[in-house]
Amino acid sequence: MFDQMMKLYFKTSAFLCCLLAIVYLFLMRKTFPMASDGSGPNGDALIAFFIFVIACILHVHTFILAIFLYRNNKNGTRIALGMLAASALLLSSHEIRSIAKRQLSDYRYNSSATTKTFKAISSGTPAEFFSYFDQIPDREKTWRYVRDLMADLAKAGRIDLLEALEIKGFPVVEAGHEQDWTDVVYAAVYSETLSPEQRLKVLEWLFSRAESFEFSLKQSRHAFFSIENFSNAFKDINNPSTRKVFDLLVRHDADFRGSNTGYVLWYSTRFGNLDHVKFLVAQKVDPNYVDGNWHTTALDEAIDKKDQAIVQELLKAGAKKASELKSAVQ
Structure with a gap:
C-alpha cells in the first residue's frame, strides 16, 4: 500500500514538473514591460522567476524520489529519468535559446543598437538617438542599463536627451534610488569634455530634479576629492562657474x-x-x-x-x- 502511494506521489510530482516547465515557457514567450519604478521588468517577470525556482526544486525532489523508488527496477528508472530529462529540457530551453542569441545580461554590450545609441550621445540628434534606443528590447532596458546611459548623457551635457528619456518614462530621479542618482551627478562632475559652464548647467538641472525627493550626496560612494577628480573638475578654480559647481556640490553634502x-x-x-x-x-x-x-x-x-x-x-x-x-x- 505504501509503495503504491509513493509511486502515485512520484507520478504526480513528475506531472507537476512538466506542467511548471510548460507554464514557465508560456510566461517567457514575450518580453516583459518595465516596472513602474524603472528597476527592471514588471511583476510578470517575478512570477516567472518564482515558478522557475519552484520547478527546479521540484525536479531535484522528483529525481531523488525516482532513484529511491526505482533503484531496483532498471526499466522504471529509465522511464522516470527520461521523463525528468524531457521536463528539465523544457524548463531550460528558454535559457539555452537566450544564450544562443546572446540575450543575457551582457547582451547590451554586444548589441549593435546599443552601440549606436551610445555613439549618438555625443553628437546625434534626439531623433537619431531614439531611433537606435527604441530598437533595444524592453527586457534589456533594465535600471542599470538606463542609469549607465544617463551617466554618459550627463558626461556629454545632453540635458535635451535626459529630458526626452523622462518623457518616455525613464526618470532621472526616483524614490529609493538615491545612490543611482549620485552616480549620474558625479558622471557630470568627472566629465573631461564639459566646460565649467556646461558642467554647472547639467548639475543644476540634476539637482533641481532631486529637490522634491530631498536627495543629497551624503551617502555617495564617490571620492569627491580624489586627486584625479579634483584636478579635472576644478582645474580652473578661479572660473566663477567652477566655484559655483563646488558650492553646489558642498551644499548638497558632498564630502570634501x-x-x-x-x-x-x-x-x-x-x-x-x-x-x-x-x-x-x-x-x-x-x-x-x-x-x-x-x-x-x-x-x-x-x-x-x-x-x-x-x-x-x-x-x-x-x-x-x-x-x-x-x-x-x-
Missing part, C-alpha cells in the same frame, strides 16, 4: 573633508599649483597631512621646491614640517 583632501593639498603643493593651494587652504583643509610614501608635509614640499608664494600660504594656515610634527608627538 575626508582623508583625501590632505593628499590633494600635498599634491597641489608638490606640483606648484598655487591657485589650488589657496583654494584648499581657504576651505580649511588640514595642511599637515603627511604623505605615506615620501613622509613629507605640504610645507616640506614647498620649501624643497623653493616656492615662496605657496610657503607663505601654508604658513598662514598653520602648516608645519614633518620633523616638527614628529617632535611635537614625542
Whole structure:
C-alpha cells in the first residue's frame, strides 16, 4: 500500500514538473514591460522567476524520489529519468535559446543598437538617438542599463536627451534610488569634455530634479576629492562657474573633508599649483597631512621646491614640517 502511494506521489510530482516547465515557457514567450519604478521588468517577470525556482526544486525532489523508488527496477528508472530529462529540457530551453542569441545580461554590450545609441550621445540628434534606443528590447532596458546611459548623457551635457528619456518614462530621479542618482551627478562632475559652464548647467538641472525627493550626496560612494577628480573638475578654480559647481556640490553634502583632501593639498603643493593651494587652504583643509610614501608635509614640499608664494600660504594656515610634527608627538 505504501509503495503504491509513493509511486502515485512520484507520478504526480513528475506531472507537476512538466506542467511548471510548460507554464514557465508560456510566461517567457514575450518580453516583459518595465516596472513602474524603472528597476527592471514588471511583476510578470517575478512570477516567472518564482515558478522557475519552484520547478527546479521540484525536479531535484522528483529525481531523488525516482532513484529511491526505482533503484531496483532498471526499466522504471529509465522511464522516470527520461521523463525528468524531457521536463528539465523544457524548463531550460528558454535559457539555452537566450544564450544562443546572446540575450543575457551582457547582451547590451554586444548589441549593435546599443552601440549606436551610445555613439549618438555625443553628437546625434534626439531623433537619431531614439531611433537606435527604441530598437533595444524592453527586457534589456533594465535600471542599470538606463542609469549607465544617463551617466554618459550627463558626461556629454545632453540635458535635451535626459529630458526626452523622462518623457518616455525613464526618470532621472526616483524614490529609493538615491545612490543611482549620485552616480549620474558625479558622471557630470568627472566629465573631461564639459566646460565649467556646461558642467554647472547639467548639475543644476540634476539637482533641481532631486529637490522634491530631498536627495543629497551624503551617502555617495564617490571620492569627491580624489586627486584625479579634483584636478579635472576644478582645474580652473578661479572660473566663477567652477566655484559655483563646488558650492553646489558642498551644499548638497558632498564630502570634501575626508582623508583625501590632505593628499590633494600635498599634491597641489608638490606640483606648484598655487591657485589650488589657496583654494584648499581657504576651505580649511588640514595642511599637515603627511604623505605615506615620501613622509613629507605640504610645507616640506614647498620649501624643497623653493616656492615662496605657496610657503607663505601654508604658513598662514598653520602648516608645519614633518620633523616638527614628529617632535611635537614625542
